[in-house]
Amino acid sequence: xxxxxxxxxxxxxxxxxxxxxxxxxxxxxxxxxxxxxxxxxxxxxxxxxxxxxxxxxxxxxxxxxxxxxxxxxxxxxxxxxxxxxxxxxxxxxxxxxxxxxxxxxxxxxxxxxxxxxxxxxxxxxxxxxxxxxxxxxxxxxxxxxxxxxxxxxxxxxxxxxxxxxxxxxxxxxxxxxxxxxxxxxxxxxxxxxxxxxxxxxxxxxxxxxxxxxxxxxxxxxxxxxxxxxxxxxxxxxxxxxxxxxxxxxxxxxxxxxxxxxxxxxxxxxxxxxxxxxxxxxxxxxxxxxxxxxxxxxxxxxxxxxxxxxxxxxxxxxxxxxxxxxxxxxxxxxxxxx
Numbered sequence: 273x274x275x276x277x278x279x280x281x282x283x284x285x286x287x288x289x290x291x292x293x294x295x296x297x298x299x300x301x302x303x304x305x306x307x308x309x310x311x312x313x314x315x316x317x318x319x320x321x322x323x324x325x326x327x328x329x330x331x332x333x334x335x336x337x338x339x340x341x342x343x344x345x346x347x348x349x350x351x352x353x354x355x356x357x358x359x360x361x362x363x364x365x366x367x368x369x370x371x372x373x374x375x376x377x378x379x380x381x382x383x384x385x386x387x388x389x390x391x392x393x394x395x396x397x398x399x400x401x402x403x404x405x406x407x408x409x410x411x412x413x414x415x416x417x418x419x420x421x422x423x424x425x426x427x428x429x430x431x432x433x434x435x436x437x438x439x440x441x442x443x444x445x446x447x448x449x450x451x452x453x454x455x456x457x458x459x460x461x462x463x464x465x466x467x468x469x470x471x472x473x474x475x476x477x478x479x480x481x482x483x484x485x486x487x488x489x490x491x492x493x494x495x496x497x498x499x500x501x502x503x504x505x506x507x508x509x510x511x512x513x514x515x516x517x518x519x520x521x522x523x524x525x526x527x528x529x530x531x532x533x534x535x536x537x538x539x540x541x542x543x544x545x546x547x548x549x550x551x552x553x554x555x556x557x558x559x560x561x562x563x564x565x566x567x568x569x570x571x572x573x574x575x576x577x578x579x580x581x582x583x584x585x586x587x588x589x590x591x592x593x594x595x596x597x598x599x600x601x602x603x604x605x606x607x608x609x
Contacts, residue, residue: 346494350486350562357463357561362397363473371469373402373448373522377434377456380411383418385457385567388492390422392459398466402448403428406438443526450481452519457567461486464563468519471559479555480547481519483563495568503556505548511595512541517564524551 374393378386393403403424407415409432419428433441443451450472454460464483472478487496500513508514525547548556594608 343493343495346497350494350497353561354462357467360463360467360470362466363469369400370402370448371400371450371472372465372519373404373446373451374454375404375406375439375442375446375451376454376458377438378405378407378411378415378418379434379456380414382456383414386415387418387422389454389459390418390424392461394422394424395462396460396465397463398469400448400469401427401465402446404442404446405430406434406442408432408434443522446522448522450519451522451525452517453515454517454564455566458517459565461562461565464561467559467561468563471557472519475557477555478557479521479524479551480514481557481559482514483517483559483561485516486562486565487568488565489568492565492567494565497562499560500558502558503553505553508548509545512544515541515544516566518544520547 376386376389393401403419405415405419405428407430412430412432416430419430429445431438431442431445439453468481468483471481475481482500484500485498486494487498488494498513501507503514
C-alpha cells in the first residue's frame with residue numbers, strides 16, 4: 273500500500289487495481305517511493321503499473337502472432353483463388369472496340385497509388401479497356417508521362433478536373449459500354465477484369481455489377497477479404513457496399529440520372545441509390561470475386577485493440593448479430609455497445 277492518506281481504488285478494464293489519492297495533485301509527472309515493496313512507481317500522467325505493461329506486451333504479441341497467421345492463410349487462399357481465375361476461359365473478342373471505361377483520379381501527391389493502379393491495369397489480359405484519368409493542372413504532365421511509361425498512353429485520356437465536375441466530364445467523354453470509377457489507392461486484382469468481362473457477357477441485361485474487395489496494408493499484403501452480400505435495397509439504404517468500383521451500364525446511367533442529379537458526384541452513394549430506383553433489381557449482379565483491392569483506411573483509428581477478447585465457441589452461431597453502420601464515429605459505436 274502506498275503511504276498516502278485517503279486512498280481510493282480505481283478498477284480498470286484489465287482488472288488491475290491501482291491506489292490513488294484525491295489529495296495528491298502533485299503526483300503528476302513525479303516519482304514516488306513505495307516503502308512496502310521497495311520499488312519505484314512511476315506516475316506519468318496516469319499511473320501505469322508494471323503488471324499492466326507486461327499484460328499489454330503479452331497481449332499485443334499474441335495478437336500480432338494471430339494476425340500474422342490469419343494474413344498468411346488469407347494470402348494462401350487468395351493465391352489459389354487467383355490461380356483458379358486464371359484458368360477460366362476468356363470471352364472471345366467482340367465487335368465493340370471498347371466495352372469498359374475506367375475513370376480514376378490521379379495527382380502527383382499520390383504518385384505511388386496511381387503508379388500501382390497503372391501496373392495492375394497493364395497486367396490485365398483483357399482488351400477493350402479505356403482509361404480516363406482525372407487530374408489537375410499541376411499534375412497533368414506527370415500523369416501523361418506516367419501513363420506513357422506504363423504503355424497505356426494509346427488507351428488513356430487525360431482531363432483537367434477533379435471532383436464531381438471532373439467525374440461528369442470524364443463520364444461525358446467515355447466510350448465504353450460500361451463505366452467504372454476507381455478510387456485513389458485502388459488496384460485491380462489478377463484476372464479481375466477477365467471475370468468481369470465474362471460476367472457481363474453471360475448477363476447482357478446487367479445494368480449494374482459489383483464485386484468483392486481485398487483490403488491490403490501499406491506493404492500491399494492482404495489483411496481482409498470483404499465478401500459483399502447480395503443486392504438488398506433496404507440494407508443498401510444505410511450501408512454503401514456497392515459503389516466501390518461499381519460497374520454501370522453507361523447508357524442507363526446517362527439517361528436516368530445525370531440530367532436529374534446534376535449536383536451529385538457520379539461515384540457517390542446518394543447517386544447510386546437514385547440509380548437503383550430507376551432500374552430493375554433483377555439487372556443488378558454480384559460477382560463473388562475480389563476484382564479490386566484497396567489500401568486500408570489509415571484515418572480509421574482502432575481503439576483498445578489490445579483488450580482481451582473471448583473467442584466464440586467453434587461450431588456455434590451467436591444468438592444475436594449486431595451490425596453497426598458507422599465509420600469514423602467511435603462515439604456512436606460506444607453508445608450502441
